[in-house]
Amino acid sequence: MKKIIAGTSSPMLSKSLMEITGIPIADVSIKKFPDGECYVRINEEIEHAIIIENTYPDEKIIELFLLQDAARRMAGKIDVVIPYYGYGRQDKIFEGGEAISAEKMAKLIEQDAERIVLVNPHKKHISRFFSIPVDIIDATPILAEYFKGKVDIVISPDAGAEHMAKKAAEIMGCEYDYLEKTRISGNEVIMKPKRMELNGRNVLIIDDIISTGGTMREAIKQIKAQGANKIHVACIHGLFIGNADEKILQAGADEIVTTDTIESAYSKVSIAPLIAPLI
Ligand code: R5P
Numbered sequence: 001m002k003k004i005i006a007g008t009s010s011p012m013l014s015k016s017l018m019e020i021t022g023i024p025i026a027d028v029s030i031k032k033f034p035d036g037e038c039y040v041r042i043n044e045e046i047e048h049a050i051i052i053e054n055t056y057p058d059e060k061i062i063e064l065f066l067l068q069d070a071a072r073r074m075a076g077k078i079d080v081v082i083p084y085y086g087y088g089r090q091d092k093i094f095e096g097g098e099a100i101s102a103e104k105m106a107k108l109i110e111q112d113a114e115r116i117v118l119v120n121p122h123k124k125h126i127s128r129f130f131s132i133p134v135d136i137i138d139a140t141p142i143l144a145e146y147f148k149g150k151v152d153i154v155i156s157p158d159a160g161a162e163h164m165a166k167k168a169a170e171i172m173g174c175e176y177d178y179l180e181k182t183r184i185s186g187n188e189v190i191m192k193p194k195r196m197e198l199n200g201r202n203v204l205i206i207d208d209i210i211s212t213g214g215t216m217r218e219a220i221k222q223i224k225a226q227g228a229n230k231i232h233v234a235c236i237h238g239l240f241i242g243n244a245d246e247k248i249l250q251a252g253a254d255e256i257v258t259t260d261t262i263e264s265a266y267s268k269v270s271i272a273p274l275i276a277p278l279i
Helices: 011-021 058-072 101-112 124-129 140-147 159-172 214-225 244-251 272-278
Strands: 002-006 028-032 038-042 048-052 077-082 115-119 134-137 153-156 175-178 180-183 189-192 203-210 231-238 255-259 267-269
Touching (some): 002 011, 011 272, 028 058, 058 101, 077 101, 101 124, 124 134, 134 272, 140 159, 140 231, 140 267, 159 203, 180 214, 189 214, 244 255
Parallel strands (some): 002 048, 077 115, 115 134, 153 175, 255 267
Antiparallel strands (some): 180 189
């Protein structure tokens, strides 16, 4: 029988998937040994396992590998749904001597899987690191649906997310624009000043990831300085490292919205309806 195996990164999403698809969640024990090592046991027979687990933070990666191994010992088919593909940002060699983390992760995961589902991986070419079939889901349209009627213009904080702003604006029937960001370090970004017609307008800033919140903070500063009215902030994957959410709210955001690829208080839009047809 087909069953969902809910990784500890995604309990709410797994429940939503069960409710939509009728595929039951398997009885699985996931514990920690006193030394911190992970233990998993699938407590029932499964023929087709659908594992839902992020590859972030690191401990979820080990949990995923163990769940895959346990499933492999009983199930004929394993689908792995990775709502947030951690390690996806190191998708090429930026400086000699580096590892390509996104590729290494793919090689390890595909050892015990027949199929992979990814949600907005940082770059689409990540799917080519797998030698098994990969479905890519784009959650931009459901984020856009959430903001329909609330926003006059969509802005991406960098050129890399311009395609998201464009797609969201098409769905909402409004304008879009993008800012130009330069990353100085993991924690620091600068944004090139850009004149936009924002006076009194309601703005949505959209990106794929919020990590430290530095990118959003700089974007908000610039947008606020140009007289914007309400500033909504949205992303697919809300990592919220440190006090990223406070940083964003203090900079002047009226609302933060993310999907449930990483579950938090800001996960106001579920990707379950997008994953359901694929499982
Ligand atoms: C970078 O290319 C991503 O699209 C995000 O802009 C970035 O990960 C955001 O990071 P932070 O919140 O730390 O500025």
